[in-house]
Amino acid sequence: MAAICERINESLIPDGSRFDVAVDRLYEHEEPTAAEQLLHAYQRLLEVVDEEIATIEQQTQLAPSCRKGCAHCCYYPIVITPLEAKLIIAYVDVLPERDKERVAGHLQQYFRQYRSQLRELREQSYEEADDKRLYKSLHLPCPMLDTQSGSCLAYAVRPIPCRTYLNYSDPRVCGDELLPKESFSYAFLGEYYMQALHEYIQALLMDGEDDETLGIVYPDDSLEMEPLPLLLEKWLLSARG
């Protein structure tokens, strides 16, 4: 794995042009509202991340051992921006009514069940390696994880940390360690993706859209990063008024 990592880092890191092409196509795409247009862009750019990973896997003949039902990494700290959390919520909001109710019920139960772990989480920064270990010791699943089936309730819009962390060996190592050497992180794709998302949002704003029509606070929502459980908790509290 170490040799393959070296090869990827030395010669297979893409130049970002696939994201540029995707943004150009997004300008031609129309949805009924600006908020839906932004949600579509978010999903599309996440797909581009998957496509880049698939290309590298093809070049290196790697096949991930990650499978539905294996959710070890859903107990890792997933740290994202409020912008991404709002887009995940926007995705849930346009699900068919039954699915939406299921997710809402699941989240209510989650925040009741994990109240004490969340309190502990609020007291940590989770930026340093030790904090990450501490996070893992909380045994706190991601709010979007259906712990019964081990599946993600927002799989189509799972954020960058979930997409870019892949295991190419025995998946059990992810349960035993925080960042096992057998895994590989394509986190470098996150920069292209975020740059492309910014470019698209700025184009929408130039076109006359605003925070209200987009359903975000820009750029503020993209400046800070927090663990996903805390972002969703804040959203749930604000939705309740």
Ligand code: SF4
């Ligand atoms: S968003 Fe989905 S894939 Fe990512 S940690 Fe949460 S449950 Fe797992």
